[in-house]
Amino acid sequence: MVEQDGCVVYANPAYARLLGLGTAAAVLGRRRQDLPAPRGSGRRAADGNHGGPEFEDIRLQFRSRGQRLALHVLRDSSERRRLEQRLRESEKMEALGRLVGGVAHDFNNVLTAITLYSDLLLEQGPRPPRREAEEIHMAAQRGAAVVRHLLAFARQQPMRPRVVSLKDVVASMRGMLEPLLGGDVELVTRFSEAEDAVRLDPAQMQEVILNLVLNARDAMPRGGRVRIETGSRTLTAPSARRHPGLRAGRYVTLSVSDTGLGMDESVRARIFEPFFTTKKDGGGSGLGMAMVYGIVTQSGGTVTVNSKPGKGTQATILLPRAPAQPEAVEGGAAAAAAAGSETVLVLEDDAAVRSSIAHLLAQSGYRVMQARDGPHAIRLARACRSAIHLLISDVVMPGMGGCDAARNIRQLHPETRVLFISGYPSKARAAAAQARLLYKPFSRAVLTQMVREVLDQRLRGDGRGAPASAVRERELL
Numbered sequence: 001m002v003e004q005d006g007c008v009v010y011a012n013p014a015y016a017r018l019l020g021l022g023t024a025a026a027v028l029g030r031r032r033q034d035l036p037a038p039r040g041s042g043r044r045a046a047d048g049n050h051g052g053p054e055f056e057d058i059r060l061q062f063r064s065r066g067q068r069l070a071l072h073v074l075r076d077s078s079e080r081r082r083l084e085q086r087l088r089e090s091e092k093m094e095a096l097g098r099l100v101g102g103v104a105h106d107f108n109n110v111l112t113a114i115t116l117y118s119d120l121l122l123e124q125g126p127r128p129p130r131r132e133a134e135e136i137h138m139a140a141q142r143g144a145a146v147v148r149h150l151l152a153f154a155r156q157q158p159m160r161p162r163v164v165s166l167k168d169v170v171a172s173m174r175g176m177l178e179p180l181l182g183g184d185v186e187l188v189t190r191f192s193e194a195e196d197a198v199r200l201d202p203a204q205m206q207e208v209i210l211n212l213v214l215n216a217r218d219a220m221p222r223g224g225r226v227r228i229e230t231g232s233r234t235l236t237a238p239s240a241r242r243h244p245g246l247r248a249g250r251y252v253t254l255s256v257s258d259t260g261l262g263m264d265e266s267v268r269a270r271i272f273e274p275f276f277t278t279k280k281d282g283g284g285s286g287l288g289m290a291m292v293y294g295i296v297t298q299s300g301g302t303v304t305v306n307s308k309p310g311k312g313t314q315a316t317i318l319l320p321r322a323p324a325q326p327e328a329v330e331g332g333a334a335a336a337a338a339a340g341s342e343t344v345l346v347l348e349d350d351a352a353v354r355s356s357i358a359h360l361l362a363q364s365g366y367r368v369m370q371a372r373d374g375p376h377a378i379r380l381a382r383a384c385r386s387a388i389h390l391l392i393s394d395v396v397m398p399g400m401g402g403c404d405a406a407r408n409i410r411q412l413h414p415e416t417r418v419l420f421i422s423g424y425p426s427k428a429r430a431a432a433a434q435a436r437l438l439y440k441p442f443s444r445a446v447l448t449q450m451v452r453e454v455l456d457q458r459l460r461g462d463g464r465g466a467p468a469s470a471v472r473e474r475e476l477l
Helices: 013-019 078-122 130-153 166-171 174-181 202-218 288-298 351-363 374-383 402-412 444-456 469-476
Strands: 055-064 067-076 162-165 185-190 197-200 224-235 249-258 302-307 313-320 343-347 367-371 390-394 417-422 436-439
Touching: 078 130, 078 351, 078 444, 162 166, 166 202, 166 224, 166 249, 174 185, 174 202, 197 202, 197 313, 202 224, 202 249, 202 288, 202 313, 288 302, 288 313, 343 351, 343 374, 343 402, 351 367, 351 444, 367 374, 374 402, 390 402, 390 444, 402 417, 417 444, 436 444
Parallel strands: 185 224, 343 367, 343 390, 390 417, 417 436
Antiparallel strands: 055 067, 162 197, 224 249, 249 313, 302 313
16 A cells, blocks of 8 residues: 555555565555566566566555555456467457358369369360369369368368277377488377377378478478377366366377477467468468367367477377277278169259259269259259159258258158258258268269269168168268
8 A cells, every 4th residue: 555655554465475575564664666576577488478477556546534545456467368368369260260161161162063074074085185184183182172171270171070099090190100200300109098088080180190290390401309299187177268168177188299490479379370381482381280270179179389499399289088988980881883864853052063963963874953042943843743863952052951942852752862962061960960961072983972872772760861871970070
C-alpha cells in the first residue's frame, strides 16, 4: 500500500519475497519506484520469450482518514498469457482449416473428372497421345495428394482407425526409414515398456512419422542423429488445459528429435501453417507439417514442436491411450468383374464429374441415366418403367442432398441399391449409415469395382438396401 508521494506504508511477506528483500520490514518506508523489479520478471529467453514469470500490476485508489492511498497487487499472469497465446494459435489454425477444407472439396470435383477421362484415354492402347495422357494422369495423382494433405490439415480426411501399438507402427517403418536417412544419419529408436495402445489410422500415422523424419533429415545437411521414442504421460486437469482440445487422462507419447540446425521462434510459430516452408527453390510444398497437425488432432491428440537455432528440434505427439486389446482387421472380398449390363442412375450436380462417370460406365456395358439434381433424378425415376438397379449419387448438392434424393427414389424403386460419392468427408458420415461411400477423386478401376461390389452384394437385415459392409464403413468413418 502506497501513499500519494509513493512511500510504501504496508507490504505483505509475499511481496517482499517477490522482490528478493526477505521481509516486509525491508520494504516499508521506501519509495515504490525505487524498489527492485520482481525476481525473474526481466529475463528473456534466447527465442525472445520471457524466461521468467510475467507480472500484472493491479492498482486501486481509495481514501483513508482523508489521505489518498493506492493499493498495488502483483499477480503472476504467465500462465494466463500462455493460455491466451495457445488459444489464438488454435483459433488461427481452425480458420485456416476451414479455408483450405473448402478449397480441397471443390478441387476434388476437378480432379475426379481429370482422373476418369485420363483413365479412358490410357485404355485406348498405345496411340500417339498416350504419353500426354500419362502426364495428365500423374498430374491428377499429384493434385489428389495435395488435396489429401489439405483435408488432413482441415481434419476432414477420411480415416480408417483401429487400436494398434504405437511402437509396432514405428518398428514397421524402420526398414523404410534407414535408407531414406542415408549413411550419415543415425536412426535411434527407444520404446517404453508402458502400454501404448492407441486408436488411429496406422497408414496415416506412418505418414506423420515419415514427414517428421524427413524434416529431421533435411535439417542435418552434414549428418547427425534422429531419435524416435515412445512413452506415456498422465495429464491432470491443470496440465490438460495447457493443451487445447485435450482432457485429463492417460496419453501415449511419440517424439521425433534431431541434432540439426533448429529454428528460431518466428519459424516455429508458423510451422503448421499450410504452404509455409523454409526450403528454397521449390524444395517443399509446405503441406507436410500441416498434414501432421491435422492427422494428430483428428486422432484426438496434440503435437508440439520445441526448437532453438543450432540446438536441434523435437516434435512431441500426445495421443489418448486406448484399450489394450487390438481390433481384428477384416479381409476384403475378392474383386468381381468390373463390367455389367444393369441400369445405373448417376446423380451429380457437377457436369464434368457426371458426364465422366456416365461415359466410363457406358463403356463398361451399363445402361446409364444422368440427373443434374435431386428433383431431376426423381422425375427420371418416376418415368422409368424398368428397374433402376443402382443409384450413384453425390452426397452434398444444392437444394436436395443425396440422402433425401435416394430415399425418394427408393420409394419409387425399392430394389434400387445406392452408392454415394463425396468430396466432403466431414459432411458425408450420415450417408455411410445408408449405403457404401466412395470419396473423390477416384479412378475408373476403383469406381467400376465398387459398382460391381454394390450390385452383387446381398441385402441384409435393415431393409434399406444397405450392404452388410455399411455398418463397418460407418464405424471406420
